[in-house]
Amino acid sequence: MNFYxxxxxxxxxxxxxxxxxxxxxxQTSTYRQEGIGKHKGYEYSRTGNPTRHALETLIxxxxxxxxxxxxxxxxxxxxxxIMLFKSGDHILLSDNVYGGTFRVVDKVFVNxxxxxxxxDTSNLTEVENAILPNTKAIFIETPTNPLMKLTDLSAVAExxxxxxxxxxxxxxxxxxxxxxxxxxxxxxxxxxATKYLGGHSxxxxxxxxxxxxxxxxxxxFVQNAVGAILGPQDSxxxxxxxxxxxxxxxxxQDNAKKVVAFLETLPxxxxxxxxxxxxxxxxxxxxxxxAHKLLENVxxxxxxxxxxxxxxxxxxxxxxxxxxxxxxxxEKLGISDSLIRLSLGIEDADDIIADLKLGL
Numbered sequence: 001m002n003f004y005x006x007x008x009x010x011x012x013x014x015x016x017x018x019x020x021x022x023x024x025x026x027q028t029s030t031y032r033q034e035g036i037g038k039h040k041g042y043e044y045s046r047t048g049n050p051t052r053h054a055l056e057t058l059i060x061x062x063x064x065x066x067x068x069x070x071x072x073x074x075x076x077x078x079x080x081x082i083m084l085f086k087s088g089d090h091i092l093l094s095d096n097v098y099g100g101t102f103r104v105v106d107k108v109f110v111n112x113x114x115x116x117x118x119x120d121t122s123n124l125t126e127v128e129n130a131i132l133p134n135t136k137a138i139f140i141e142t143p144t145n146p147l148m149k150l151t152d153l154s155a156v157a158e159x160x161x162x163x164x165x166x167x168x169x170x171x172x173x174x175x176x177x178x179x180x181x182x183x184x185x186x187x188x189x190x191x192x193a194t195k196y197l198g199g200h201s202x203x204x205x206x207x208x209x210x211x212x213x214x215x216x217x218x219x220x221f222v223q224n225a226v227g228a229i230l231g232p233q234d235s236x237x238x239x240x241x242x243x244x245x246x247x248x249x250x251x252x253q254d255n256a257k258k259v260v261a262f263l264e265t266l267p268x269x270x271x272x273x274x275x276x277x278x279x280x281x282x283x284x285x286x287x288x289x290x291a292h293k294l295l296e297n298v299x300x301x302x303x304x305x306x307x308x309x310x311x312x313x314x315x316x317x318x319x320x321x322x323x324x325x326x327x328x329x330x331e332k333l334g335i336s337d338s339l340i341r342l343s344l345g346i347e348d349a350d351d352i353i354a355d356l357k358l359g360l
Contacts, residue, residue, distance in 0.1 A: 003062075003177055004246045011058030023054040025236045047224050051232040055239050056207075059191070062176040062242075064183050065209035067216040069223050070235055074172065074192025075100050076228035077206025079108075081168060081188055083222050087113025089136040094121045094151070096144035096333050099322035101170070107324075118329075121151040128159055137166040143173050146282045146317045146341040147334055148273040157185030172196070172308070173280050177246050182211045195308030196279075198241040199248050203234045248310065251346040252279035255312075258349040259342070259356070268360065270338075279344040280307060282317075288337040290360070291316060295340070298359040300351060307343035312352055315341050 001009065014021050026049055033039045042048050052070050060068035071077040078101060085091070093105060095118040105116050119130045121140045138160050142151040153169065160167035168188040169181040175196045181189050191197055193205040210216050223229065230238070256279045263269050263283055268290055273282040285291045294314075295303050301312045305320050315321060318330055318337050325335070344352065 006062060007058075007177075007245050008243050010061045012054035013058075023051055023236065023239060025232050026050045027232055045232070046227050046229055049229075049232050049235070051239075052230055052235040055230070055235045058239060058242060059176075059193075059197075059207045060209050062180075063171070063189050063209040064176075064180050065189065065211055066213060067210055067219070069208040069210075069219050070193075070230035070238070071206035071208070071223070072228045072230055073204050074190070074194060074206040075104055077190050077192075077208045078170070079104055080219070080222050080226055080228060081190060081208060082109055082114065083226060084166070084218055085114055085136050088134060089113075090115045090117070090132050090134045091136060092117055092119045092121070092127065092130050092138045094139065094141045094144055094149075095119055096147045096149055096335075097139075097141050098145045098170070099317075099324045101139075101141070102322075103324040120149075121156060122149050124152065124155050124159065127156060128163075131159075131163050131165070135163070135165060137168055139168045139170075141170045141173075142179075143275050143278065143280070145173065146273070146280075146322065146339065148173075148275045148280065148282060150275055153179070153181050153184035153186055157187075160187070161185070174278055175245060175249065177249050178277055182209065187211050187215065193238055194306060196249065197245060197308075198238050199244060199309060200237075200241055201306065201309035201311065203237045203241075205230050205234055205238050248346055249279060252344045253277060255279065255344040255346070255349045255352060256281055259344060259352060262353045262356070266360070281342045281344065283340055283342070284336060285338045285340065291338045291340055294356070294359040296359075298355050300347065300355045301342075301359075307341075309343070310346050312345035312347060312355075313343040317341050 015024050029045050031042045055070050056068035093116045117130050120126050140151050157167050167186045169186045170190050172192045172195050189209040191207040193207045260274050268286045269283050271284040301314045304313045317335050322335055
C-alpha cells in the first residue's frame with residue numbers, strides 16, 4: 001500500500017463493532033471482566049486502551065516495526081526507552097541533540113548512574129572509538145536539531161550489532177514519510193509526535209517503535225510499570241493528524257525549498273543548514289542583532305518553540321530550545337546567538353518569504 005493510503009487505512013483504521021471509519025475514543029479507565037482473569041483484551045487503561053492501541057498499531061506499521069507504544073510526550077517516550085538500561089550502563093548520544101534530550105540525560109539519568117558521551121554520529125570512526133566496555137546503546141538524531149547533520153543509519157546499525165549495542169533513532173524531523181530507520185537495521189525509533197505526526201500544534205505526545213518481539217515485551221513492561229501513557233483523546237487526535245502527514249509534508253517541503261532559494265540571495269545570511277528534504281531549515285545571520293530583529297518583526301510566522309505544525313514557526317535555539325545546553329558546548333557545536341531555526345508550515349510560500357523580508 002502506498003504511504004498516502006497507509007496513513008489513512010493502516011493499523012486499525014475503523015471500529016470493528018460498528019464499522020465507523022473513525023476509531024472511537026474509548027474514554028474509560030477500566031473494563032468489565034467476564035470472570036476472574038477473563039477479559040476481552042483490556043483490563044486497565046494504563047496497560048492498554050483500544051484507542052491508544054489503534055495509534056500504536058498504526059505507527060508500528062508506518063515505521064515497519066513489530067510494535068508501537070504511545071506516551072504523554074516525546075521526552076516521556078525517550079525516557080522510557082532509557083529506562084531499559086540500568087545504573088552503570090553507558091550510552092553514546094549525538095552531540096548536536098535536542099536540548100530537552102540533553103537535559104533529561106545530563107540532569108536526570110546521570111543521577112541514576114547512567115553515563116553518556118556526546119559523539120558526532122555522522123563520523124563513524126568517532127562513533128566506534130567512543131564505545132566503552134559498558135556502552136549499551138547509540139542514540140542518534142538525524143537530521144540533528146538544529147544543525148541538520150545527517151547520520152548513515154545503516155552504518156551505525158552495523159556498528160551497534162558488531163558491539164552488541166541497541167541503536168535508537170529520533171525520527172521526529174523526517175517522520176516515516178521520509179525515512180524509516182528500522183528498515184536500515186535500527187532497533188528502536190522515537191518520535192516527538194507533538195510535531196509532524198500530530199501536525200496541528202494541538203497535542204503533546206511521544207511514540208516509540210521497536211523491531212523485535214523481545215524489545216516489544218521489554219518496552220511494554222516499562223510502559224505499563226512507569227505509566228507515562230497517552231490518553232485516549234490525544235491518541236484519537238494523533239491518529240487524525242497522521243492521516244494528513246504525507247500531504248502536509250509535501251507542501252511544507254515545497255515551501256522549504258523556495259525559502260532556501262530566497263535565503264541564498266541575502267547577503268546577511270552567512271550559512272544555511274538544510275539537508276535537501278524535510279521542512280526544517282536553520283540559518284545563521286551576520287549578527288545576533290540581526291537575528292533578534294528578524295524574530296521580533298515577523299508577523300505571520302510565529303515566534304514559538306516546537307515545530308512541525310501547519311503554521312510556520314521561528315525560534316532562536318541558543319535562547320529557547322537549546323538553552324539547557326551549556327553555552328560553551330553550544331558554541332563548540334555551532335549553535336550561535338545568531339542561529340535561527342525555521343519550521344515551514346503549509347501557508348503560501350510567497351507569504352512566508354514576504355514575512356521574512358519584513359522581519360529582515
